[in-house]
Amino acid sequence: MNQHHRPDPVPFIDIGAQRRRLGPAIDEAVSRVLTHCQFVNGPEVTELEARLAAFCGAKHVVTCASGTDALLMVLMAKGVGPGDAVLCPSFTFCATGESVALTGATPLFVDVDAGTFNIDLASLRRGIATAKRLGLKPKGIIAVDLFGQGADHDAIGAVAQAEGLFVLDDAAQSFGATYRGRRLGGFGVVTATSFFPAKPLGCYGDGGAIFTDDADLADTLRSIRVHGQGSDKYDNVRLGLTGRLDTMQAAILIEKLKIFDDEIAARNAVAERYARDLGDVVTVPRVAPGNTSVWAQYTIRLPHGDRDGFAAALKADGVPTAIYYPKSMHQQTAYRHFPVADGGLPVSEALSGDVISLPMHPYLDEATQARVTTAVRKALSA
Numbered sequence: 001m002n003q004h005h006r007p008d009p010v011p012f013i014d015i016g017a018q019r020r021r022l023g024p025a026i027d028e029a030v031s032r033v034l035t036h037c038q039f040v041n042g043p044e045v046t047e048l049e050a051r052l053a054a055f056c057g058a059k060h061v062v063t064c065a066s067g068t069d070a071l072l073m074v075l076m077a078k079g080v081g082p083g084d085a086v087l088c089p090s091f092t093f094c095a096t097g098e099s100v101a102l103t104g105a106t107p108l109f110v111d112v113d114a115g116t117f118n119i120d121l122a123s124l125r126r127g128i129a130t131a132k133r134l135g136l137k138p139k140g141i142i143a144v145d146l147f148g149q150g151a152d153h154d155a156i157g158a159v160a161q162a163e164g165l166f167v168l169d170d171a172a173q174s175f176g177a178t179y180r181g182r183r184l185g186g187f188g189v190v191t192a193t194s195f196f197p198a199k200p201l202g203c204y205g206d207g208g209a210i211f212t213d214d215a216d217l218a219d220t221l222r223s224i225r226v227h228g229q230g231s232d233k234y235d236n237v238r239l240g241l242t243g244r245l246d247t248m249q250a251a252i253l254i255e256k257l258k259i260f261d262d263e264i265a266a267r268n269a270v271a272e273r274y275a276r277d278l279g280d281v282v283t284v285p286r287v288a289p290g291n292t293s294v295w296a297q298y299t300i301r302l303p304h305g306d307r308d309g310f311a312a313a314l315k316a317d318g319v320p321t322a323i324y325y326p327k328s329m330h331q332q333t334a335y336r337h338f339p340v341a342d343g344g345l346p347v348s349e350a351l352s353g354d355v356i357s358l359p360m361h362p363y364l365d366e367a368t369q370a371r372v373t374t375a376v377r378k379a380l381s382a
């Protein structure tokens, strides 16, 4: 060490710390799979589905290969296709709208609320009218639970019911969070999630799951998961995918689910410290009444325009940041030909210009977090 020594950069997400905590349990779970060799549809897959159902209160859980497949499989099961419109927020990860476009249907982008980053009800209503005006058949709504907290599901459900639309909840970032006292996935609406490593409950590769109380839908999803199989593997009754979750990932997730509640509590402690230490200098995220968050991201809004300068100043102090999302979906090359709700999407566009996310994970200790908050305050006062 010399006088120019700088401390190591703060990790943005520390998957290694969790790996060290779980060490032997994961090794043993993986080695059980290596011993029985049922790499596809092994007993761990069924066990994980039962444990996930118990965790969130869903009647049926269908695990699958990714969060994107989870969304796509539900849209396929619902028969969504060309001529249909599915309403989704524009300020989200691209997989939300991509799954709709992959079916041949039209994603119709709506705006979000500046406080919660989730669907704005007035824009949703305008979007349904826009779809009809364009000659599209509004078929469903994908309600995204962005950054860790649920959307306004009762209000979205009421709009959907009045219009005869289905609701698919994209909880890729928010599995484990509660809405009005119930876990996402466990209150009746069809819910999709992702187990990508950086999500609150992540595996060691790709994975996903679908939660539903509808037994017929669950059967259809299980068929779609294996090439639309009917009574047996070589009876194909519909189009499907190779959509299964690996046994190895299921074995890993069983161990990670055991500490998930504890990790959610740790994430909330980190979020509380950020709000306490930064609430007077930046716009800190707001958890809506009736919600709890699992803090997939801790996303702030800056009081002034120079986001790149702010990120560079933090980086120089060893603090990484990320921007979710620098462009909303309707501003992306692959999606800008799709329609947006009448009135435009001014909030999504403003957020894409001024949000920035800080390090957030359950193993962010107080001393390390103080380096982050000190760097943020210093960068803002410069």
Ligand SMILES: *Cc1c(COP(=O)(O)O)cnc(C)c1O
Binding pocket: 066, 067, 068, 069, 092, 093, 095, 096, 144, 170, 172, 173, 193, 194, 195, 196, 206, 207, 208
């Ligand atoms: C991560 C994510 C997905 C896709 O999940 P994958 O497992 O990466 O396919 C879908 N929607 C949202 C909002 C996400 O954050």
